[in-house]
Amino acid sequence: MSTEARPMPASLATAAELRRRRIGRRRLLNQGLIYGVATLLALWVLLPIYLITVSSFSPRDVIFDYPKSLIPQEVSADSILFFANSTGVIPALWRSVQVALVALVLSLLIGAPAGYALARYAFRGRNAFRLLIVSTKAFPIVILSIPLAVAFIQAGIYDSIWSVALMHTALALPFTVLITSSVFVSVPRELEEAAQTLGCTPLRAFLKVSLPLALPGLAAAAIFTFVLSWNEVFAAVILTLRERTLPALVLSVLTQSPLPFRFAAAFFMLAPSLIVIFFIRRYLIGLWGRVIK
């Protein structure tokens, strides 16, 4: 028996058949269009990342080659090592980590209870509060930073990791509150009530039931804060002089640096964010899907 599909004689193709084919063709076209646009968008983001990565792992002289070959011919860690060994990079890296960790802890400590309250209690002015949180995003850091710098100078914490960490906490808080509130909304209230009928105090019920269930979401919010702080440069530049975080340092020395140094710096800044987002992406998509619903 032949497994080949026999072509149908044209005379037998009914009108319905033709219509079905036409619709099929149109669907194919639509799908092609969607994939085409998606590919373009992906390239828009991925191409620079790819070029940066390739350049930072190429020997220095290759970087100036023209035309560029898309496939790296030689791999070398020279640029990366050069960047890592230059003055101030390691201390700045350490400061960046400290700032990000402090911002992470503070934003969770302040943001998660607020998120919980938004999720669980119908209090007067809840919607206004929610709106207020979002509206803080309407003030550009550019405008906020100058008065903040003055305030920090007066308070005596200018040019320290604490001022930057506080600033980053403030920047991250709206997201932390909204993300954690959506996380706590997804933990049914009846679970806490059930725990209470089974012998828990309200606090214990929260700790034994809601917290473990919310943990992945809280972790996502924390990591989000970490990435935000790690990448934030404007406030860091304004609020520090000598005690710079890594992005602030890179930005300030960038103009006087050779090209390989810049590529290496870019890769250095890029990598942690990419790794983090890679690990939490599935959770974030789930989370946002729920918020949109």
Added chain:
Amino acid sequence: MAEIRLERVSTIFGKVRAVDDVELTINHQEFVVLLGPSGCGKTTLLRSVAGLESIHSGRILLGGREVTDLPPRKRDIAMVFQSYAVFPHLTVFENIAFGLRMKRIQSAEVKRRVESAAELLHIGEFLQRHPAQLSGGQRQRVAVARAIAMESGVILMDEPLSNLDALLRVEMRAELKRLLREIKATTIYVTHDQVEALSMGDRIAVMRAGKVVQVGNPLEVYSAPADRFVGSFIGDPPMNFLTAELERDGGRLTAVVAGGGRIPLDEPSAELAERVGEGLVAGIRAENIEVARQAADAPGNGVVARCLVVEPLGSHNLLTLALGDTRLKAITRPDYDVAPDEDVALHIDARRIRWLDSESGLAIGPPPQAGSPVPPA
């Protein structure tokens, strides 16, 4: 002794009296169903007993101990939630053991109690699974086992079967009834499903708009509703209501039915005899209306109705009849042959009528004779 006493309990949400001056006593080891349409306050009342909702006035006593202001954990109750509220991050074993661990019971005893509760609900083989790996019915069993393992004497159930599919619900209904009898807990069971209420409860408390309208055993509530609402809410089909007026005809009382027909009352109650000349409502169950061909074998009291719809349901036929503007439901044998649009004679036995005031809807006089003269099958 785990008797539950509610004394003049009221709960107010904003301006709404969700629970309005409820007085109810549930005896030791009794199974009472709180039945009512959604929003009638039955769940709020149950949550008040659990301590999840605070009440505005009144007192709640469990086993003679006042618990009105105690938090749930100090009331010694167990509750089964509508959504089951099984903890998704714990195994079935840890779910059932949760309350016992809170009580710091020795682990050997915990194991024994969890296993015996799981045994009772036939979920012994799932103890190491997580709830996500269970079906809805199995999760429900976990929730019940968790409540039973508490051995608390009082079990509160909030529509535990409403999330199950129809077939499973009927099966679980009988199983729960047997189980609760076996463990001898005092139970309050909330439902909006009158079949569930009739089939499970020792007594039923019917609620409406925050008030308990009637408390009685299933047969009482079914055949002698306290008012028109209870009659129309309980039973499938609901009770029929005929508008009628009482007349004194010589020495006899007769009810003149709007739409035609006279029903003689042989042994009217004293309360009813006072209502001569007033408008009343005759409440009659579908199975207490005898349907007959008009001309031939008419034992009827001259009530003639037009048959609108015949629904053969296997065990019986359900007729929808029109008497003037009133729609009636009547039940006949499955082989009883009547065509739509045919006129039929109805025989209504006066002893089975629940008389109601036409304005207030409240019942008048003693309960009617219970039971069905027409066996449905």
